[in-house]
Amino acid sequence: MLVLEDGRAFRGTSFGATGETFGEAVFATAMSGYQETLTDPSYRRQVVVATAPHIGNTGWNDEDDESRQIWVAGYVLRDLARVPSNWRSRRPLEAALAEQGVIGIADVDTRALTRHLRDRGAMRVGISTETLDPEALLARVLDTPPMAGANLIREVTVDQGYRIPAQGGVDGAERPLRVAAIDLGIKSMTPHRMAERGIEVHVLPATTDLETITALDVDGVFFSNGPGDPAASPEPVALLQQVLETRVPFFGICFGNQLFGRALGFGTYKLPYGHRGINQPVMDLGTRKVEITAHNHGFAVDAPIGVDVETPYGSARVSHVGLNDDVVEGLELRDPDGELAAFTVQYHPEAAAGPHDASYLFDRFVDLMRSRRGRTEGGRA
Ligand SMILES: NC(=O)CC[C@H](N)C(=O)O
Numbered sequence: 001m002l003v004l005e006d007g008r009a010f011r012g013t014s015f016g017a018t019g020e021t022f023g024e025a026v027f028a029t030a031m032s033g034y035q036e037t038l039t040d041p042s043y044r045r046q047v048v049v050a051t052a053p054h055i056g057n058t059g060w061n062d063e064d065d066e067s068r069q070i071w072v073a074g075y076v077l078r079d080l081a082r083v084p085s086n087w088r089s090r091r092p093l094e095a096a097l098a099e100q101g102v103i104g105i106a107d108v109d110t111r112a113l114t115r116h117l118r119d120r121g122a123m124r125v126g127i128s129t130e131t132l133d134p135e136a137l138l139a140r141v142l143d144t145p146p147m148a149g150a151n152l153i154r155e156v157t158v159d160q161g162y163r164i165p166a167q168g169g170v171d172g173a174e175r176p177l178r179v180a181a182i183d184l185g186i187k188s189m190t191p192h193r194m195a196e197r198g199i200e201v202h203v204l205p206a207t208t209d210l211e212t213i214t215a216l217d218v219d220g221v222f223f224s225n226g227p228g229d230p231a232a233s234p235e236p237v238a239l240l241q242q243v244l245e246t247r248v249p250f251f252g253i254c255f256g257n258q259l260f261g262r263a264l265g266f267g268t269y270k271l272p273y274g275h276r277g278i279n280q281p282v283m284d285l286g287t288r289k290v291e292i293t294a295h296n297h298g299f300a301v302d303a304p305i306g307v308d309v310e311t312p313y314g315s316a317r318v319s320h321v322g323l324n325d326d327v328v329e330g331l332e333l334r335d336p337d338g339e340l341a342a343f344t345v346q347y348h349p350e351a352a353a354g355p356h357d358a359s360y361l362f363d364r365f366v367d368l369m370r371s372r373r374g375r376t377e378g379g380r381a
Pocket residue numbers: 042224225226227228229230253254255256296297298299300
């Protein structure tokens with residue numbers, strides 16, 4: 001039994017673990033990449049409804065996990081493929097969910113459920129293999145906390161930092177660029193995209209302080225994607241403000257974009273049902289180029305489009321906008337000389353899963369750090 005907080009109920013067939021689970025019901029429109037979705041820590045405490053009608057075809061492999069575990073609170077499908085067929089598959093999707101204690105429900109009218117969420121907005125939900133009475137389950141759903149106001153960083157960040165070595169692009173004599181990546185729920189493809197561009201990445205716990213970052217003598221700082229409400233997560237915003245004061249190059253993705261917006265003095269707000277999929281059109285307002293991008297966000301930054309805003313850290317502007325609904329999809333900050341100092345995007349250039357149109361943003365981060373290094377070394381000489 002699946003019950004939404006407004007009382008709408010759906011019956012289905014249990015798969016994966018049995019028991020009871022609660023979270024925020026959201027829908028994701030990607031037709032592929034479910035393994036990356038389920039292991040994305042940004043989905044902590046969310047029950048994901050797949051709009052693609054047939055999920056599980058390619059099973060579960062040993063390569064595509066985006067983190068150490070499955071994070072979704074539940075998975076809702078129309079039709080579960082029970083017999084996977086793919087050369088990389090090691091086990092069926094339902095076995096991966098069962099092993100990790102994650103509840104799935106199939107044979108649900110996911111089209112009706114998605115239309116409901118699109119009309120009424122993302123909302124709390126419960127799924128149970130025990131409480132089959134919708135009224136009883138609804139009472140329990142109404143007892144659970146909403147996503148607005150949730151600080152979930154501590155539930156997903158690493159306890160111990162780790163280092164990912166640069167993988168190439170390093171020209172002998174020069175020390176590789178070094179980045180401190182703050183793990184707010186980081187997807188593993190993100191540091192990988194940096195490492196393959198010759199960056200040495202230190203992934204650090206969310207509780208890291210500025211002194212620790214400075215002691216690493218980094219060329220840049222990165223804030224990752226992550227779960228929860230940016231307005232309820234003031235600690236990383238305070239850290240980011242300290243980082244911006246040092247004027248070290250900064251890049252952020254998704255949650256990192258929202259925290260950057262807050263650090264600059266903008267607000268954030270909850271979208272009615274969010275963006276989750278891998279074919280969302282976004283325009284880079286600098287180049288006027290449109291890219292097709294992967295999204296997973298329920299909140300967004302409230303900043304004026306087409307206006308330069310003076311902040312304590314420099315001049316900020318919206319750099320990218322979503323073409324479906326004009327939502328802010330990127331921010332950039334310029335120093336007093338008009339040079340790029342920091343930038344973030346609301347979407348997923350790491351592309352796991354998703355199209356690779358936005359991979360230029362990692363190159364932009366490399367260029368930013370290189371030009372800063374050049375300038376500081378020039379200054380010293
Ligand atoms: N993928 C993310 O980083 C998501 C950010 C934030 N939790 C949101 O839902 O908007």
